[in-house]
Amino acid sequence: MAKVNPRRTPMKEQLPQERRRNFDEVPYGYTPEEAISEAQRCLQCKKPSCVNGCPVQVDIPGFIAQIAQGAFWEAMKIMKRTNVLPAICGRVCPQEIQCEGACILGKKMEPVAIGNLERFIADWEAMQSECVMCEIQPATGKKVAVIGAGPAGLTVAGDLRKLGHDVTIFEALHKPGGVLMYGIPEFRLPKAVVEREVNFLLSMGVRLNLNYVVGKLKTVDDLLEEFDAVFIGTGAGLPLFMNIPGENSLGIYSANEYLTRSNLMKAYLFPRYDTPIVRGRHVAVIGGGNVAMDAARTALRLGTERSILIYRRSRDEMPARAAEIHHAEEEGVEFQLLTNPVRYIVKDDGWVQEVECIRMELGEPDASGRRRPVPIPGSEFRIPVDTVVVAIGNSPNPLIPQTTPGLETTRWGTIVIDPMTGRTTKKGVFAGGDIVTGAATVILAMGAGRVAAQSIEEYLRTGKWDEIKK
Amino acid sequence: MVKILNKQVLATGIKRFELDAPEIAWRAQPGQFVVLRVNEEGERIPLTVADTRPEEGVLVIVFQEVGKSTALLGTLEPGDAIMDLIGPLGKPTEIERFGTVVCVAGGVGTPEIYPVTRALRQAGNKVISIIGFRNKDLILMEEEMRRVSDELIVATDDGSNGNKGLVTDMLQQVIYRGEKIDRCFAVGPVIMMKMVSLLTKKYSIPTIVSLNPIMLDATGMCGVCRVEVGGETKFACVDGPEFDGHKVNFDLLMARLKTYVKEERQAMEIFLKSRNENCRCANRKEK
Ligand SMILES: Cc1cc2nc3c(=O)[nH]c(=O)nc-3n(C[C@H](O)[C@H](O)[C@H](O)COP(=O)(O)OP(=O)(O)OC[C@H]3O[C@@H](n4cnc5c(N)ncnc54)[C@H](O)[C@@H]3O)c2cc1C
Ligand code: SF4
Ligand code: FES
Numbered sequence: 009m010a011k012v013n014p015r016r017t018p019m020k021e022q023l024p025q026e027r028r029r030n031f032d033e034v035p036y037g038y039t040p041e042e043a044i045s046e047a048q049r050c051l052q053c054k055k056p057s058c059v060n061g062c063p064v065q066v067d068i069p070g071f072i073a074q075i076a077q078g079a080f081w082e083a084m085k086i087m088k089r090t091n092v093l094p095a096i097c098g099r100v101c102p103q104e105i106q107c108e109g110a111c112i113l114g115k116k117m118e119p120v121a122i123g124n125l126e127r128f129i130a131d132w133e134a135m136q137s138e139c140v141m142c143e144i145q146p147a148t149g150k151k152v153a154v155i156g157a158g159p160a161g162l163t164v165a166g167d168l169r170k171l172g173h174d175v176t177i178f179e180a181l182h183k184p185g186g187v188l189m190y191g192i193p194e195f196r197l198p199k200a201v202v203e204r205e206v207n208f209l210l211s212m213g214v215r216l217n218l219n220y221v222v223g224k225l226k227t228v229d230d231l232l233e234e235f236d237a238v239f240i241g242t243g244a245g246l247p248l249f250m251n252i253p254g255e256n257s258l259g260i261y262s263a264n265e266y267l268t269r270s271n272l273m274k275a276y277l278f279p280r281y282d283t284p285i286v287r288g289r290h291v292a293v294i295g296g297g298n299v300a301m302d303a304a305r306t307a308l309r310l311g312t313e314r315s316i317l318i319y320r321r322s323r324d325e326m327p328a329r330a331a332e333i334h335h336a337e338e339e340g341v342e343f344q345l346l347t348n349p350v351r352y353i354v355k356d357d358g359w360v361q362e363v364e365c366i367r368m369e370l371g372e373p374d375a376s377g378r379r380r381p382v383p384i385p386g387s388e389f390r391i392p393v394d395t396v397v398v399a400i401g402n403s404p405n406p407l408i409p410q411t412t413p414g415l416e417t418t419r420w421g422t423i424v425i426d427p428m429t430g431r432t433t434k435k436g437v438f439a440g441g442d443i444v445t446g447a448a449t450v451i452l453a454m455g456a457g458r459v460a461a462q463s464i465e466e467y468l469r470t471g472k473w474d475e476i477k478k
Numbered sequence: 479m480v481k482i483l484n485k486q487v488l489a490t491g492i493k494r495f496e497l498d499a500p501e502i503a504w505r506a507q508p509g510q511f512v513v514l515r516v517n518e519e520g521e522r523i524p525l526t527v528a529d530t531r532p533e534e535g536v537l538v539i540v541f542q543e544v545g546k547s548t549a550l551l552g553t554l555e556p557g558d559a560i561m562d563l564i565g566p567l568g569k570p571t572e573i574e575r576f577g578t579v580v581c582v583a584g585g586v587g588t589p590e591i592y593p594v595t596r597a598l599r600q601a602g603n604k605v606i607s608i609i610g611f612r613n614k615d616l617i618l619m620e621e622e623m624r625r626v627s628d629e630l631i632v633a634t635d636d637g638s639n640g641n642k643g644l645v646t647d648m649l650q651q652v653i654y655r656g657e658k659i660d661r662c663f664a665v666g667p668v669i670m671m672k673m674v675s676l677l678t679k680k681y682s683i684p685t686i687v688s689l690n691p692i693m694l695d696a697t698g699m700c701g702v703c704r705v706e707v708g709g710e711t712k713f714a715c716v717d718g719p720e721f722d723g724h725k726v727n728f729d730l731l732m733a734r735l736k737t738y739v740k741e742e743r744q745a746m747e748i749f750l751k752s753r754n755e756n757c758r759c760a761n762r763k764e765k
Contacts, residue, residue, distance in 0.1 A: 180697050182515060182522075182562040219564040221697055225505055245699040249711065256704055256711060256730060258737050265700035273521065273694070279748055282521040282547055283694075284741035358733030405698055407716070 014117035017046040019124050028308045028339040031194045031276055038128040040078070047076035050120045053112055058122060061110030063455035066090045068107055068122055075125055084133045084140045087126070092142070092166040092208065093159065093454065095134065095201045096188060098127025101451045102329045134204055144212060145172035150468045153178060153235040155222045155408065158186020159450045160241035160441025162206065163457030164464070165214045171465055176215040176235070178222050183272060186243055187442075188450070190272040191264070193302050195309065196332070199271070223411035228437060237436050237464050240423060241457065244402040244442035250294070254352030255398070259286060259360040263299045263399035270306050285310065288395025292316045292363050294349055295399035296326040301333060303397040304341045315341045316391060320348040320368050320381045346370070346381065350388065352396070362390045402447045412437075422446055426476045430460030435473050438464055479559040480514075483536065489616045491543045492586055493552050494528070500535030502527075502565045508593040509571030509688065509720055512539065513696045515562040516554070521547050524693045524715075526590040526665075527566060537563075540589035540618075546745040567696050568719045571686070573597045577660035578604040580652060580683075581627070582645050582674050584666030585611060588618045590688065591665040596626040598663075604628050606652060606659075610645035610670075614638040646673045659683045664723060668732050675723030685723035689714045691731055692738070706730050 019042075021027075021035040038046065050072045058068045067086050074083035087094050103109070103123040111119035133139055150173045154161045157179035165175045183189045185202040210216060222228065222242075231238050247262035249255055266285070269275040273283035291307035293300050296319035307315040317336070319326060322345050326333055337343070346368040353362040367387035370379035404421045416424040416433040423432055423439040430438040440456030442448055467473060484496035502512060506527045513522045529538035543549045554560070571594050579598050583591040588609045599605045607627035611617050612635045624630045631648045633641050641648075645666075653659065662685040664674040671687040678685040691703045691714050698716035705714050706727035712718065 180564070181695065182564070219562050221564060221567070224566055225501055245697075247699070247701045249701065249704075251711070256706060256734070258734060262701040265694060265702045268694060268700055274519075278741065279745050281519045282745060284738045284745070286737070358730070358736070407698065 012049050012051070012113065012117070016049065016118045016121040017042050017124075019121070024335075024338040024340070027195065028305075029311070031309055033198050034195055034335060037131050038124055040080070040132070043075055043125060043128040043132075044078055046121050047072045047125060049113065050076065051112065057110040057112055058107040058120070061107045063106065063451045064090050064458055066107070066126070071129065072120065072122070072125060075129060080129060080132050081136075081140065083129045087129055088140050088142060091126075091454070093162065093205045094126050095130035096159070096197065096205055097451055097454070098123050098125075098130060099197050099201070100188075100192060100329075100449075102449060104330050106451065139208065142166075142170050142212060144170055147174065148172045148468070150174065150237075151176070151235045152464060152468075153231045153238045154241065155228075155231075155239065156180075156186060156241035156243055156441070156443075157184035157206070157216065158241055158243050158441060158453060159188065160243075160443075160453035160457040160460075161186070161239065162209060163454040164239045164241065164438075164440070164461045166209050166212065167458060167461035168464060169209070169212045169214050173465075173468065174215075176217060178217045178220040178226075178231075180219070180221045180242075181272065182218055184216060184218065186241075190268045191299065191302070193267065193271055193306050195305065196302065221407070223407040228408060228412040228415070228434075232436055236468055237438065239430075239457075239460055239464065240408055240432070240437065240439040240443055241441045241453070242405055242408055242443045243453075244447040245405045246403045246421075247398070248401045248403060249398055250349065250400060252349060252351050254354050254360065257352055257354045257360040258358045259288065259394055260352065260396045260398065261286075263293075263295070263303045263397050264402065266303050266397045267299070267306065270310070276306075276310060286395050287311050288393070290314045290316070290391075290393045291395040291397065292318055292349075292391060292393045293397045293399055294318050295401070296321065296328060297399065297401070298328045298332055300397075300399035301328045301336045301341075303399050305336055305339060307395070307397070308339055308341065312395070316344055316393070317341050318344045318347050318349060318363070318365060318391075320346065321378065322346055322370065325378050344391070348381065348383065353390065360393060360396055363393050363396060364388055364390050402442075404443050404446065408443075420446060424476070428459070429463035430456060431463060431473070431476060433476055436467070479561060480563040481559050482554055482556050485554070485556050488540065488589075488618050491552075492540065492616075492618060493543070494538065494540045494589070495554075497537045497539065497560070497563065498535060499537040499563055500532075502563065503530040503532045503535055503537045506530050506537065506566035507570035508573065508597045510566040510568050511696075511719065512537070512563055512565030513567060513693065514539075514551075514560050514564070516547065516551055517561050520550070520561065522562075522564075522694060522696065523547050523551075524567070524690075524696055526688070527593065528589040529593055540586060542586040545742045546749045549746070549749060564696070568715060569717070571597065571663075571720055573601050575602045578606070578658060580649065580659050580662045581605060581607045582649060582662065582664040582666070582670075583607075583609045584645055584670040585616065586618070587664075587666030587670075587688075588623065591663060592619060592622060592626070594663055594665075595623065599626050599628075606657065607631070608633065608645050608648045608652070610634070610643075610648070610666075612636065644673070645670060646677050649674060649677060653677075653681055653683075661686070662723075664688075668728055668735065671723060671726075672728035675726065675728070679724045686720050687723040687726060688719050689721060689726065689731060690719070691734060
């Protein structure tokens with residue numbers, strides 16, 4: 009066997025000092041030559057551990073073998089069997105803890121850059137004049153309603169449409185994609201990529217009703233009269249605040265608001281677009297996840313002088329993707345680790361002026377297994393700011409549970425399901441994604457969509473409904 | 479795309495549109511609102527549902543041209559379409575037989591309180607309505623309000639309609655004359671709702687106000703609409719828009735409404751400039 013290059017083929021990207029002031033995508037993607045050379049590093053294991061690391065079980069060695077031979081079309085066919093949103097997954101999956109984390113090469117050297125290859129093959133297809141179509145089974149006459157056009161809902165819609173069902177998506181916002189559209193910024197996931205993948209689903213015959221808030225127009229019960237099954241994939245869209253003094257001052261945003269203004273409403277193009285956003289000089293972002301990184305990097309691109317990330321634990325506990333932490337740092341985001349805000353100092357006109365923070369140290373592990381941060385008394389200090397973005401998490405939107413009798417939720421407001429099937433406590437109603445797990449990841453939402461689609465198919469065929477065992 | 483069926487200018491800068499929106503018209507209840515976006519570059523603007531005619535699929539909105547987005551909306555004509563319309567949003571007004579109710583509105587709050595007033599009357603309440611305007615040329619919907627009220631008081635700040643005073647002065651008079659008021663509803667400028675609430679608090683009259691903070695998604699997803707009620711933070715778009723006026727922190731609401739004054743002014747200037755330039759071109763062609 010030829011010797012494997014211990015280092016992966018790097019993906020070229022915009023230089024930090026340039027990209028920190030523009031909204032263009034950071035990495036450029038592989039050229040065909042780069043993709044082939046990276047694909048050739050794959051050992052083609054008989055029992056591939058990477059596949060087990062992937063929540064939707066993409067046939068990883070299969071598609072990589074095709075790339076290695078330059079058979080890109082074949083590679084894409086393999087990909088689309090399990091994943092209809094590869095251009096998105098290749099860009100936003102936390103590969104280091106999934107497929108790449110399980111890659112056998114990773115024991116001795118750098119694992120195969122599976123995410124980069126996934127992105128390459130999807131982008132390559134987009135440049136061709138035609139695309140790999142999925143085979144669609146003859147019409148079954150069954151109708152399915154999908155609530156929410158995020159990754160969970162889109163996956164369910166695609167899978168069920170392939171099986172010949174008549175699928176209609178209901179989406180509250182004016183654009184499909186969920187977090188992919190309103191949350192994740194252009195420089196990390198270009199909106200054209202999301203649109204392309206959604207359009208592919210529409211070309212398969214999936215119907216899409218935008219501007220449709222289920223629970224306010226029709227309720228789930230109304231939908232059950234028209235449709236044979238309903239899938240709820242409404243995500244975790246309710247922003248959490250810290251409830252500390254001064255948090256309602258002017259200049260303090262939830263990450264959802266900040267990112268929605270910038271991404272969905274294109275406020276970074278104000279005044280060409282009508283939605284404004286505050287272009288602060290000193291922006292503090294509270295949190296350590298992907299959302300916080302996205303907000304801190306958006307602030308830089310909006311022209312801030314200082315973008316300061318305040319996180320209460322240490323770097324090792326940050327839940328963000330490794331690549332995003334790295335990118336944020338390269339671009340000059342300042343990290344204030346082991347630090348927590350306690351209150352905001354507000355000017356007479358209501359604008360935030362300073363954030364008062366306290367230093368933290370790590371104590372005993374908590375329920376999540378991470379060491380619990382505890383404040384160090386007397387260590388308070390202040391940072392001058394004119395904009396703050398609170399990115400400490402989201403909880404599920406309560407609208408659907410509130411308007412759907414018989415749909416059980418947990419104490420945290422997530423919908424109760426049988427994880428093996430996605431069935432809820434209400435007959436004919438399935439759920440998956442962030443509305444079930446709380447804020448998680450794109451690929452887990454897609455995985456949940458896949459599971460639900462399979463059991464919806466079974467339910468439509470047999471009409472059998474087993475109550476959830478408790 | 480949502481078609482505009484009808485357009486009416488109610489007063490200077492205040493316009494009324496009838497929209498072709500059957501599904502929303504069927505579901506909308508008094509006190510609820512819609513969000514609309516004029517075009518691809520547009521903001522999402524919340525507007526109260528001013529009326530519906532469900533059988534005809536008609537939804538009515540009334541708006542004042544206060545910024546670029548509403549000014550742009552105002553340039554549309556019947557037959558034109560609005561890109562996005564979302565609703566009905568927010569919780570409906572709690573309509574019950576309270577006894578005697580007073581409905582107070584200022585300016586463009588009048589079309590907003592109209593469906594509430596009508597529903598309260600239909601529920602068997604004695605309805606006294608007080609509507610106030612800056613001057614008599616700005617008076618809106620007087621006839622409609624008279625039809626759904628047992629008594630209607632119209633006031634103007636400058637007295638040009640013969641009844642000078644603020645709506646709070648009128649409300650004070652109603653209280654003085656010994657009317658036993660069981661509930662008060664107030665819709666209009668924040669300062670007006672604040673003054674009404676301060677007054678009714680003195681007399682322990684339960685008071686409901688309809689708040690109009692900045693909104694974005696209006697489905698509970700962003701938190702820009704947060705208001706303080708009884709010391710707690712609420713999202714007006716989903717928890718409201720109506721709240722107990724005696725508990726609302728109006729000063730915070732007024733401050734937060736000023737977040738984008740600078741940007742709003744800038745957008746308006748650009749809009750007016752481009753409109754003037756267009757006009758000039760048109761003139762030139764004529765010559
Ligand atoms: C800023 C940000 C960055 C992130 N970065 C990453 C990342 O790098 N990698 C990663 O894997 N994950 C990331 N995530 C998490 C990931 O995006 C989510 O876990 C995933 O999108 C969840 O998918 P979903 O389909 O369950 O819900 P969502 O994507 O939230 O979609 C739900 C959809 O339902 C709609 N909806 C809600 N209520 C209703 C209703 N009543 N009627 C109709 N429609 C309704 C919503 O408008 C929305 O479009 C990030 C999240 C955010 C916010
Ligand atoms: S979908 Fe995500 S986890 Fe699966 S192979 Fe692709 S990048 Fe890896
Ligand atoms: S407008 Fe976004 S939460 Fe109310």
